[in-house]
Amino acid sequence: MAWGLGLLKALKYKDKELFVLDQRLLPHRVEWLCCTDATCVAKVIREMAVRGAPAIGVAAAYGYLLAAHTAVVRGDDLTVATLGPAYRDLAEARPTAVNLVWALDRMVACLRSAEALEGGQRLRRLIGEAQSIEARDVEANLAMSQLGAGLLEPGSERNWVLTHCNTGALATAGQGTALGVVRDAWAAGRLEGVYVDETRPWLQGSRLTAWELQQEAIPYRLICDSAAASVLATGRVGWVIVGADRVAANGDVANKIGTYALAVLARHHGVKFMVVAPRSTIDRDCADGGAIEIEQRSAFEVSEIAGEPVAPEGADVYNPAFDVTPAGLIDALVTEAGVVRHPNRAGIARLFD
Known part of the structure; x- marks a missing residue:
């Protein structure tokens, strides 16, 4: 099935139902899951049917809205306390992606501000807030894509980029973060192609990013994660471009496991390193990368592939979902509010002035 970008969406909300494109089955099967309550939304987030920090945030906002609909049907008073269990269930689904709690806190603030209104008006306010969170991400994607693409020099001999995990339309509400930069750079004639880590x-690289690039006829080469060093040594790559699940106040970045290794390799080979993330991914209450909680996931994700065992039964597995890249290894942090070169605490703070 070939999809144009306009049809490629990870989430669709309609008539008290959230439809989630099950990304675990892509690219070979396209199936949608239907959630009608917050418990279901928390489950699809936890089990990675939907993934990518911005998309997780949007899904959580709609999950909170579904909890509000459920409360109204039960005849409960629509208050922050009533929706407290749904908030906690959603917030605990994935601990590292800060967009999740950011979106939930916006929904809570919206409900608190509407306490003086009657129940139907409170619900309408929550509907508008969830839609606003989704629309804001779409707009942020467009802004980041343009800013990031502008950093790639036209006519450079290093006219390939390398990316990790999936940071496209499947990971956001719009056209993507790092992959959005790739889209705009390709359209502007600023790059020849993309090396895609399998991740x-x-x-996510081989199943999702390669699939997205293929839909839009952007040249790419899929590589094993362990081939990245050899690729960077060729001199063809000008930038490594990645997304983020959390950015600390000092500019340290938590992203999909393997990102830190790419940053070290890029610095050694004279390749620039770009992180693309909306301001909602920045956690100003997190002092540095050491304070970021790193999600530990099931051993079966490593010891099996598509349900087929590849390791000895009972193998001891260490499976962190993310790692932390120190700010000192990052050449540019691209947000919808602007670009921070060589991010540090002062540069991060200026994004919120």
Whole structure:
């Protein structure tokens, strides 16, 4: 099935139902899951049917809205306290992606501000807030894509980029973060192609990023994660471009496991390193990368591939979903509010002035 970008969406909300494109089955099967309550939304987030920090945030906002609909049907008073269990269930679904709690806190603030209104008006306010969170991400994607693409020099001999995990339309509400930059750079004639890390253990690069690039006829070469050093040594790559799940106040970045290794390799080979993330991914209450909680996931994600065992039964597995890249290894942090070169605490703070 070939999809144009306008049809490629991870989430669709309609008539008290959230439809989630099950990304675990892509690219070979396209199936939608239907959630009618917050418990279901928390489950699809936790089990990675939907993934990517911005998309998780949007899904959580709609999950909170579904909890509000459920409360109204039960005849409960629509208050922050009533929706407290749904908030906690959603917030605990994935601990590293800060967009999740950011979106939930916006929904809570919206409900608190509407306490003086009657129940139907409170619900309408929440509907508008969830839609606003989704629309804001779409707009942020467009802004980041243009800013990031502008950093790639036209006519450079290093006219390939390398990316990790999936940071496109499947990971956001819009056209993507890092992959959005790739889209705009390709359209502007600023790059020749993309090296795509397969991204173990969930293979988001080979299953999702390669698929997205193929839909838009952007040239790419899929590589094993362990081939990245050899690719960077060729001199063809000008930028490594990645997304983020959390950015600390000092500019340290948590992203899909393997990102830190790419940053070290890029610095050694004289390749620039770009992180593309909306301001909602920046956690100003997190002092540095050492304070970021790193999600630990099931051993089966490493010891199996598509349900087939590849390791000895009972193998001891260490499976962190993310790692932290120090700010000192990052050449540019691209947000919808602007670009921070060589991010540090002062540069991050200026994004919120």
